[in-house]
Amino acid sequence: MISLEGLTKRYGEKVAVNNLTFEVRPGIVTGFLGPNGAGKSTTMRMILGLDHPTSGDVRIEGRHYAELRDPLKSIGALLDATANHGGRSAYHHLLCLAQSNGLPERRVHEVLDIVGLTAVAKKKAKGFSMGMGQRLGIAAALLGDPRILMFDEPVNGLDPEGIHWIRTLMQRLASEGRTVFVSSHLMSEMALTAEHLIVIGQGRLLSDLSMADFIRQNSRSYVRVRTPERERFLDVLRSAGLTAMETGDVLELDGVAAEQIGELAARHGLVLHELSPQQASLEEAFMRLTAESVEYHAHSGPAADEQAPWGAGWKKG
Amino acid sequence: MTTTQQIPDQAPRTPSYVSPIPIGRTHLGHALASEWTKIRSVRSTLWTLGVFLALVVLIGCMMAGLVGADTYLNTPYTMPAFFGLLLGQMCLVSLGVLVVSSEYGTGMIRTTFTASPQRHRVLAAKILVFFAVAFVTAAVAIAAVGLYAQLTVGARTNVNWVPTVFKGALYVSLLGVLALAVGSMMRHSAGAITTMLGVLLVPAIMPAFLLFNDGLVDIAQFMSDYNAISALSLIFEGDRSTGTGGPQIALLATLTVLACAGAFAVQANRDV
Ligand SMILES: Nc1ncnc2c1ncn2[C@@H]1O[C@H](COP(=O)(O)OP(=O)(O)OP(=O)(O)O)[C@@H](O)[C@H]1O
Ligand SMILES: [Mg+2]
Numbered sequence: 001m002i003s004l005e006g007l008t009k010r011y012g013e014k015v016a017v018n019n020l021t022f023e024v025r026p027g028i029v030t031g032f033l034g035p036n037g038a039g040k041s042t043t044m045r046m047i048l049g050l051d052h053p054t055s056g057d058v059r060i061e062g063r064h065y066a067e068l069r070d071p072l073k074s075i076g077a078l079l080d081a082t083a084n085h086g087g088r089s090a091y092h093h094l095l096c097l098a099q100s101n102g103l104p105e106r107r108v109h110e111v112l113d114i115v116g117l118t119a120v121a122k123k124k125a126k127g128f129s130m131g132m133g134q135r136l137g138i139a140a141a142l143l144g145d146p147r148i149l150m151f152d153e154p155v156n157g158l159d160p161e162g163i164h165w166i167r168t169l170m171q172r173l174a175s176e177g178r179t180v181f182v183s184s185h186l187m188s189e190m191a192l193t194a195e196h197l198i199v200i201g202q203g204r205l206l207s208d209l210s211m212a213d214f215i216r217q218n219s220r221s222y223v224r225v226r227t228p229e230r231e232r233f234l235d236v237l238r239s240a241g242l243t244a245m246e247t248g249d250v251l252e253l254d255g256v257a258a259e260q261i262g263e264l265a266a267r268h269g270l271v272l273h274e275l276s277p278q279q280a281s282l283e284e285a286f287m288r289l290t291a292e293s294v295e296y297h298a299h300s301g302p303a304a305d306e307q308a309p310w311g312a313g314w315k316k317g
Numbered sequence: 318m319t320t321t322q323q324i325p326d327q328a329p330r331t332p333s334y335v336s337p338i339p340i341g342r343t344h345l346g347h348a349l350a351s352e353w354t355k356i357r358s359v360r361s362t363l364w365t366l367g368v369f370l371a372l373v374v375l376i377g378c379m380m381a382g383l384v385g386a387d388t389y390l391n392t393p394y395t396m397p398a399f400f401g402l403l404l405g406q407m408c409l410v411s412l413g414v415l416v417v418s419s420e421y422g423t424g425m426i427r428t429t430f431t432a433s434p435q436r437h438r439v440l441a442a443k444i445l446v447f448f449a450v451a452f453v454t455a456a457v458a459i460a461a462v463g464l465y466a467q468l469t470v471g472a473r474t475n476v477n478w479v480p481t482v483f484k485g486a487l488y489v490s491l492l493g494v495l496a497l498a499v500g501s502m503m504r505h506s507a508g509a510i511t512t513m514l515g516v517l518l519v520p521a522i523m524p525a526f527l528l529f530n531d532g533l534v535d536i537a538q539f540m541s542d543y544n545a546i547s548a549l550s551l552i553f554e555g556d557r558s559t560g561t562g563g564p565q566i567a568l569l570a571t572l573t574v575l576a577c578a579g580a581f582a583v584q585a586n587r588d589v
Contacts, residue, residue, distance in 0.1 A: 050588065085359060086423060087360050096352075096354040144338065176334050
């Protein structure tokens with residue numbers, strides 16, 4: 001369990017993280033989503049006690065990070081795959097971390113095996129490919145068999161097989177009752193991995209919902225229609241009290257079932273080339289959500305700051 | 318669109334994970350073991366210490382024959398080590414800086430502080446491990462020169478050279494620790510090494526300029542008495558009239574302690 005309360009970080013004028021309050025619960029994968037520069041990495045650094053919050057508080061299982069007696073057994077983190085000394089072998093990198101927490105040397109071999117780096121254990125980290133570096137970082141995170149795992153964009157640089165592997169790994173770790181907190185700027189990736197989703201933009205909390213609720217609230221369903229008799233079709237729609245959005249030669253109709261349109265067309269003897277119910281992708285929903293946040297900030301004067309952040313209405317207690 | 322599982326938003330389905338690995342409180346011993354692994358598993362350690370040994374021992378042995386047997390009547394057999402140490406001290410200074418600045422430079426420091434959030438413990442372990450490594454290496458090199466001189470020149474001396482092994486090794490190791498502290502505060506290898514070059518050379522060079530100004534004669538005298546080169550030469554060649562480097566070692570030790578205190582203070586609340 002990770003709890004943030006009013007967590008804020010300023011770098012000079014720049015507010016990187018703005019009053020974040022949320023909890024990351026055990027037993028599920030929680031996705032942490034935001035566009036570039038949203039403040040994900042900064043939040044994670046504060047969770048780990050590396051950066052100090054300007055205000056607010058963050059606790060790991062009720063304690064501040066620096067008070068953890070057995071840090072690697074409490075929380076394992078992958079922040080940056082290059083956060084190692086390139087001249088040191090994978091084995092020695094993991095060994096020095098294990099020793100610092102009194103972990104047995106056999107754990108080093110175990111995690112090397114889990115991430116598939118046993119064959120290159122004695123090789124220097126600077127010769128590693130991006131994906132191998134990522135795996136080494138994941139091995140370090142797993143070293144203490146921790147109750148909480150935190151990954152900052154773990155799929156970076158991984159090949160499709162590697163991406164599948166990390167996805168399965170995260171879900172397995174969560175199903176064992178661990179807290180898994182993983183950041184990404186790819187909604188599609190999160191949709192496959194996370195059960196709970198926290199979205200931030202410009203350092204602010206935009207949404208804190210289960211994935212299912214997020215989908216329900218954010219995805220727009222519509223009907224897609226193509227017809228050679230465009231003008232007549234639009235007239236028919238108008239008389240039925242419906243409006244269509246025209247994008248190219250495609251018409252999109254909101255808030256109406258495909259069946260209703262089909263029957264309407266049949267009644268008027270209209271030819272349709274396409275009639276398909278659609279659901280906007282989560283990626284679009286995410287982009288809409290964060291684009292609004294950017295807009296909000298770009299236009300906000302001093303008065304606007306008093307308002308509740310955009311999307312505050314979706315937050316669940 | 319993807320399939321998602323419907324989950325209740327309240328309590329987690331499973332209790333928190335319990336690892337089979339026993340939990341124990343981490344302590345300084347763990348940090349020392351970790352830092353020992355770090356220092357011995359990178360090339361830069363081998364290089365700097367290798368070059369140090371080569372410089373001190375080779376130059377020392379070369380000079381041992383050149384200085385003339387009579388010299389040793391009043392100077393310790395380890396005296397030839399002085400020449401190699403003049404150059405060799407830079408190796409220990411570089412290693413001292415690298416031990417910590419390389420962590421900041423590579424981002425390893427984040428991994429280190431995540432594993433050991435007690436930052437003071439990490440720095441203390443670094444200082445202790447580095448000091449031990451530097452001291453032993455320097456003592457071995459100086460003793461090797463002393464032994465070589467004694468064996469090749471013949472046993473005609475009134476001076477016990479054993480204390481010079483300890484004092485010489487202590488002095489250059491303290492320089493290394495000072496460099497480590499400076500590296501920890503500055504975080505950049507190049508900046509810290511340059512700073513240390515200044516610490517070593519400026520007090521040795523400045524007196525030549527300051528002596529032209531009457532008001533600064535005292536400072537000039539102090540600098541020429543206490544700079545690193547004078548200190549080493551006193552340790553290895555000094556006698557009752559000039560002293561044998563005690564005050565110089567004390568000054569360096571004081572500076573080193575202050576720099577370390579600064580390093581502890583600076584890193585405590587810094588964002589890394
Ligand atoms: N040390 C720092 N000094 C100044 N500004 C910083 C610092 N670290 C982060 N920032 C700023 O804070 C903001 C948030 O950065 P952060 O790296 O947390 O974003 P992110 O969500 O991780 O982005 P990405 O998806 O690109 O990794 C950015 O605008 C960044 O420029
Ligand atoms: Mg980031």
